[in-house]
Amino acid sequence: MDYKQSNPLDLQLKGYRLATAEIIYHLPDHPKLLQSFLWQFYDVIPDFPELHKFLDFWRDNLDGPLHSVRVSSQELITPGDSRFVDVQYTLH
Template sequence: MSDRAFLAQLDGYGLTTAELHYYRPDAPSLLQLFVWQEYDLAPDFPVLLEFLDHWRRDIEAALHSVRIAHERLIRPTEWRAVDGVIPIQ
């Protein structure tokens, strides 16, 4: 059995972290923080946009701001071929 996250990374997905600052209806003067992480495709972020649509539809908390960080964890390696022999003594 293979890991879903690993397969997503091979397909070009990277780890996306979103900080959502929001106000709850029962405490409108208190700014709260929710951190969300999932594998997503930059720069369109379809998984994050789906989550934000869910937030707007089903959660009774008004969003103040969203800060996004994204990093591809698996990417082509950087190497250069060395033509020669290095003796080790």
């Protein structure tokens, strides 16, 4: 999906949810020290394909080996937030 052409509302209506991942990794120069990185994007739950693409990129291109990843997601638009209009008024 091309995210540059989709706004957040369109993504949410297509089933995407805001996902936040806390990525803990080892510092390349000091492997006994851990660093935290927060990643946030719209993704499909429970498969998280965008997060997997990012983690694959991390493993292939960055020096800090991954220690752990903690993921949370939040549904921003719930069924109670959207309703059909029963009446439409026209004002002059």
